[in-house]
Amino acid sequence: MSERQGLRADSTHFTLDGAPFRILGGSIHYFRVPRAYWRDRLLKLKACGLNTLTTYVPWNLHEPERGVYLFQEELDLEAYIRLAGELGLWVILRPGPYICAEWDLGGLPSWLLQDKKMKLRTTYSGFTSAVNSYFDKLIPRVTPLQYKNGGPIIAVQVENEYGSYAKDEQYMSFIKEALLSRGISELLLTSDNHDGMNCGGVDGVLQTVNLQKLTFGDVQHLAELQPQKPLMVMEYWSGWFDVWGEPHHVFSAPEMISIVRELLDRGISINFYMFHGGTSFGFMNGALDLGTYKPQTSSYDYDAPLTESGDYTTKYHLLRSLLSTYSNEPISEPPAVQSRRAYEPLTVTHYISLWESLQCAETLFRADDPVNMESLPVNHNNGQSYGYTLYQTDIYSGGDLNSRNHVRDRALVFIDRELIGVLDYRTQKVKIPQSKSERTLSLLVENCGRVNYGPALDNQQKGLVGDITLDNVPLKKFTMHCLDMKTSFINRLQSQKWTSVGTKPTYPAFFRGSLVVDQPTDTFLKLPNWNKGVVFVNGHNLGRHWSVGPQKALYLPGPWLRSGDNEIVVFEELKAAETISFAENLEYGKTVDVSTQLFCTLI
Structure with missing residues (x-):
């Protein structure tokens, strides 16, 4: 029996097992979606007419301390890839080590910064030795899931948008070899935005492009860089991310569909970034600093075809209608929408000041x-x-x-x-x-x-x-x-003596209330008249709240609730209110349409 022929880029179109193939992909990050909802989100991706899932792999979650590796429960990457395969989806893996993704330090673990000489994303020995140790643990987990071994992985990306960084001419060759030497044998890709296309490539690796509009001639430039090769938009930006204190970004659905139709008519492969953004739970949001530091919100809704809580949008329905005309067979029916509810507001009952909590600090x-x-x-x-x-x-x-x-x-x-x-x-x-x-x-x-x-x-x-x-x-x-407010800290805090809110709180402080639930259901938690801090539900860190917006509610997944009492702890820096509210939908302050902005910025 001959070896299966994987994805090939030997002519102007891709082939898979020798037959013409077009990648219709969507990005959904397993680490931004509760595991209980992985299947739901992937089924919705497939029902939109897509055939490929792409995901990043966040090093900082998988190796939170040097030499300590986590690949279970919410971080079970292998289970996520296998699930995609079971549902009939192909997978493009983007293992980094740097991923960007509006994720803290672009997914690189912060302990790298203990080295005062550290030069991230270069062949500096302190960085390459850490990458080698990590890849020694990561790559053997995914090699059995490659196409040639009967798995769904058809391509693997070499780093991410290196052309916009490009501090070391040897670096991309190092990452390529780090993948090949550990058994990666499927098609290798790079991806770069407008600024990085000229210097982001590496010999023998197919280049792809990231964009939202066709104004800048990026697709034509890509075709000129590598003639007689298939063209792919690795990140078609379906929306945009938000930063604290600025309006919520949206991107017009009709304009998106118009551009996507043109790309498809030209025979180009496409991956939607994001198809479903999800949530940067905990403290994992990143920040931009292109002259001014701007931290990003916990919501990674991204104005994507599926909302943060997995709802269908106008973009989803228009996209499904468009993609159905490019499919050789009928596409599956979308799964039913999940229920959500706005629970009754709850009253905060107790608090403990930051100063009193210090005895629980590590x-x-x-x-x-x-x-x-x-x-x-x-x-x-x-x-x-x-x-x-x-x-x-x-x-x-x-x-x-x-x-x-x-x-x-x-x-x-x-x-x-x-x-x-x-x-x-x-x-x-x-x-x-x-x-x-x-x-x-x-x-x-x-x-x-x-x-x-x-x-x-x-x-x-x-x-x-x-x-x-x-x-x-x-x-x-x-x-x-x-x-650091890890779960262990919040658990220790619970055993301390809390004061009734009848006494005027000393700020900053942790506030506590109980949400009684009969049937756990998705909801959004709101803190009107609070100022800034962090929210924990049953020990899960939902993310940051801040009155400056644009995000006005935090996604609370039903699987993180239980029937009966649910402990809600809010860390508040400056000003608490008596109640915590709930809503059925994500709420925003002011909104701005990015289709009116001429930018060529960065994911």
């Missing part, structure tokens, strides 16, 4: 100078990755507190637990009232999300990353508390 560390989050001696010396860090020192006078732009990314400033100001990238000075008595200065510093794209990747240490001064004198003798 560690207390003292040093003469402030230590950045990644270098704290916690988590088996892998440092702190996410959340907040509290820095405290004693002061003996007042004056100008100057962060010298060493706050990453936002700090609440307290004198003897009284809030006196906020430091961030825009505000770098706070006036401290004069006093001759000894006082405690506290800075609660939040990692709002590491940059996931662009030249700033190497400089994503968080917390206090250098000296802060009081009247130009550097402050010394710091005590630091790691407040």
Whole structure:
């Protein structure tokens, strides 16, 4: 029996097992969707007329500490790929190691930043040795799932959009060889946007392009770069991501369909990024910094054909209608829409102040100078990755507190637990009232999300990353508390003594309430009249809330609820209300249509 012939790119069209083949793909990230809903989302993808699933693989989730690997439950990549195969979908795997994806540090683990000489995405030995160790664990899990072995994987991407970074001419060859030497034998691809097409390729690897509009001539440029090769848009941007404090992005459905129709009429293969965006649960959102730091929202709805909670949209129905005309056989019926409900508002009953919660923090560390989050001696010396860090020192006078732009990314400033100001990238000075008595200065510093794209990747240490001064004198003798707010921390917090909300809370604080559920159902949790913080339901971190919008509600998946009592804990920095509300749908503040914006930006 001859070996199966996988996906080939030997002429102007793809072939699969020798027959002409067009990739009609959609991106759904397993790590942004509760596992209980993987099947539902993939069935909806197939019922839209698509034949291929693409997914990134986030290194920072799979190796959260150096040498500690997680590939089970929500992170069971093999189960996700096998499920796609069982449902009749092909798979394009995008294993990184860098993925971008509006994901913290583009999916790279923060412990890499402990190395002061680290040069990410290069052949610097500290990076390549870490990649090799990770790939030694990751790649053998997916090689048996390749097409030649009877699995659904028909192609594998080499890194991601390297042409826009391109700091090392040898790097892409290194990643290519890292894949081949571990048994990857299916078609290799690269993907780049407009800016990176000329220098993102590597010998023997098919180039693809990422775009939203055809205005810039990217497809023609790709055809000129590699004549007599099939053309593919690896990321057709179906919408756009959101950042805190700016309008919600949408992209017109008719305009999208018009562009997609033109691509299909030209025989081009396409993958929708995103087909279903899902949620950047926890602290996993990334940030942009192309001159101004902009952290992204927890919702990754993306204005995609399927909403954050898996609902059909106008885009979905128009796309299904269009793709049905390109299919040789009838496409399957879409699954029924899942029910959602707006539970009755609940009243917050108890709180515990941040200051009282410190006894539950992982560690207390003292040093003469402030230590950045990644270098704290916690988590088996892998440092702190996410959340907040509290820095405290004693002061003996007042004056100008100057962060010298060493706050990453936002700090609440307290004198003897009284809030006196906020430091961030825009505000770098706070006036401290004069006093001759000894006082405690506290800075609660939040990692709002590491940059996931662009030249700033190497400089994503968080917390206090250098000296802060009081009247130009550097402050010394710091005590630091790691407040990464992992599930273990929230569980420890539950056993502490909580105060009834009848007493005026001291901020910041954790607030607690109970949601009683008969039949667990998807919902959206809302916090009107609250300010900023994080929400936990039964220990699951739903993500960040912030009154600046545009996101006005957090997706709460039904599988994370249980019949009976459900514990909701809200960490609130500045201002809590008495109630927590619920809604059936994701809610936004102001919205802007990106089809009116001429940009060639970046995923």
